[in-house]
Amino acid sequence: MAPNKFTWKMLFLGCFKTRRSLPAPKIQVSNLTTSQRLSLSDLSNPGSSLSFSDFSSSIFNLHVFTLKELQMVTHQFSKSNYLGEGGFGIVYKGFVTDKLRPGLKAQPVAVKVLDLDGSQGHKEWLAEVIFLGQLKHPHLVNLIGYCCEDEHRLLVYEFMERGNLETQLFKRYSAALPWLTRLKIAAGAAKGIAFLHGEEKPVIYRDLKASNVLLGSDYNAKLSDFGLATDGPQGDDTHITTRVMGTEGYAAPEYIMTGHLTAMSDVFSFGVVLLELLTGKRSVDKNRPSKEQNLVKWARPLLKDPNKLDQIMDPRLEGQYSTEGARKAAALAYQCLSHHCKSRPTMSTVVKTLESLLELNDITIGPFVYVAPTEGKNKEEKETETETENENESHELKDENKCKGSVAEMKDKSRNRQHKGHRHRRRIKSLRSKVVHSDTALYKTLGTGLYSPRD
Numbered sequence: 001m002a003p004n005k006f007t008w009k010m011l012f013l014g015c016f017k018t019r020r021s022l023p024a025p026k027i028q029v030s031n032l033t034t035s036q037r038l039s040l041s042d043l044s045n046p047g048s049s050l051s052f053s054d055f056s057s058s059i060f061n062l063h064v065f066t067l068k069e070l071q072m073v074t075h076q077f078s079k080s081n082y083l084g085e086g087g088f089g090i091v092y093k094g095f096v097t098d099k100l101r102p103g104l105k106a107q108p109v110a111v112k113v114l115d116l117d118g119s120q121g122h123k124e125w126l127a128e129v130i131f132l133g134q135l136k137h138p139h140l141v142n143l144i145g146y147c148c149e150d151e152h153r154l155l156v157y158e159f160m161e162r163g164n165l166e167t168q169l170f171k172r173y174s175a176a177l178p179w180l181t182r183l184k185i186a187a188g189a190a191k192g193i194a195f196l197h198g199e200e201k202p203v204i205y206r207d208l209k210a211s212n213v214l215l216g217s218d219y220n221a222k223l224s225d226f227g228l229a230t231d232g233p234q235g236d237d238t239h240i241t242t243r244v245m246g247t248e249g250y251a252a253p254e255y256i257m258t259g260h261l262t263a264m265s266d267v268f269s270f271g272v273v274l275l276e277l278l279t280g281k282r283s284v285d286k287n288r289p290s291k292e293q294n295l296v297k298w299a300r301p302l303l304k305d306p307n308k309l310d311q312i313m314d315p316r317l318e319g320q321y322s323t324e325g326a327r328k329a330a331a332l333a334y335q336c337l338s339h340h341c342k343s344r345p346t347m348s349t350v351v352k353t354l355e356s357l358l359e360l361n362d363i364t365i366g367p368f369v370y371v372a373p374t375e376g377k378n379k380e381e382k383e384t385e386t387e388t389e390n391e392n393e394s395h396e397l398k399d400e401n402k403c404k405g406s407v408a409e410m411k412d413k414s415r416n417r418q419h420k421g422h423r424h425r426r427r428i429k430s431l432r433s434k435v436v437h438s439d440t441a442l443y444k445t446l447g448t449g450l451y452s453p454r455d
């Protein structure tokens with residue numbers, strides 16, 4: 001029997017048809033080996049025509065939802081289902097039943113809705129579908145499906161109970177994440193990146209930052225947001241040259257200055273996240289004294305000196321961490337943040353190092369401090385209580401563990417921030433590191449002084 005001809009154009013033209021003419025609810029393509037993973041460049045070839053029989057359903061297997069279904073799932077995108085907002089648009093919590101699609105299990109989901117007036121669009125949505133539709137790993141968030149109807153673009157993910165690392169790590173009025181939980185998160189994120197780099201066709205993630213690390217109920221870390229992901233160099237190529245995209249405070253210096261992107265750019269960004277976990281400080285914070293505003297610039301010289309470790313470790317840990325573990329983690333962060341990309345460790349080395357640190361048990365546990373509740377708590381303090389409960393769980397876990405291009409194409413989140421809804425959200429957002437607006441802005445921030453040759 002002649003194979004069903006499936007062109008990528010069909011998928012994407014299908015998006016612009018009416019709901020009734022949408023393709024079958026599930027895209028399944030069969031028998032594609034890892035090396036045949038579809039990349040974005042396959043789609044940019046206008047003549048590309050791919051056959052269903054060429055691909056494996058285990059590699060590309062997503063549910064296609066209608067807008068109406070996702071409205072229902074999220075109670076009409078109700079404010080009470082709001083989870084967060086980034087450059088792509090608002091994310092809502094929802095619940096899908098197993099009756100919605102054959103093979104779909106009943107579960108909570110996160111539905112990300114493209115802001116039609118925003119700076120991102122079909123391209124980022126497509127990157128997400130192409131990468132997360134094919135790459136499945138315990139440390140990558142699972143993309144369950146999508147909606148592509150007229151101009152609407154939505155993504156449906158597994159729901160991650162504890163939201164993103166940025167909120168968990170920097171939220172005021174909540175108990176600090178314990179040391180072993182931080183290491184577990186770092187190791188999880190590192191495994192996700194190591195998986196991407198270890199693929200037969202390596203993937204560079206390009207947007208590693210605390211807000212893109214999502215956490216499950218047991219602090220299992222998963223990478224989300226593949227809108228900036230790209231295929232890495234292949235064959236004899238040492239790098240790919242791309243337009244500079246990323247987030248201020250996380251992007252690697254050589255990438256900012258030359259546009260040369262390698263897997264080592266992700267290693268640098270990982271070093272920044274690791275540094276944030278060690279210090280409890282954001283990668284960029286304009287509220288700090290000028291010399292400390294850029295975390296890497298301030299902390300890197302201190303990282304290499306074990307005697308200065310206590311100057312950078314998060315005071316909220318109250319000394320409750322393995323000294324040897326912290327020393328080794330600091331040395332690892334120092335290597336990841338090396339100015340010379342070839343001196344950085346590979347992500348598989350990073351994973352091994354972090355896993356060995358999880359074994360260390362020379363942790364001093366301080367006295368238990370009970371904070372009496374006060375009357376007239378505001379909503380935020382109440383949230384804190386819930387988080388403290390969560391922290392207790394994470395102490396249990398500890399024992400267990402001992403166990404974006406042209407200037408115009410840069411992700412622009414500050415615009416989104418301007419019309420944020422309620423007060424609480426705005427306050428958190430205003431403290432967040434700014435997304436880079438231009439190559440020039442990034443260069444100005446990081447390219448001079450911080451990465452001068454004498455460093």
Ligand SMILES: Nc1ncnc2c1ncn2[C@@H]1O[C@H](COP(=O)(O)OP(=O)(O)OP(=O)(O)O)[C@@H](O)[C@H]1O
Nearest residue numbers: 083084085086087091110157158159160163164211
């Ligand atoms: N699968 C998910 N489960 C639970 N919460 C999620 C999920 N996906 C996203 N969120 C929440 O929605 C927020 C917004 O996500 P999104 O990735 O769009 O933006 P961001 O990471 O904050 O910013 P950026 O646009 O720079 O990536 C996240 O920070 C997270 O709190």
Ligand SMILES: [Mg+2]
Nearest residue numbers: 086211212225
């Ligand atoms: Mg994100």
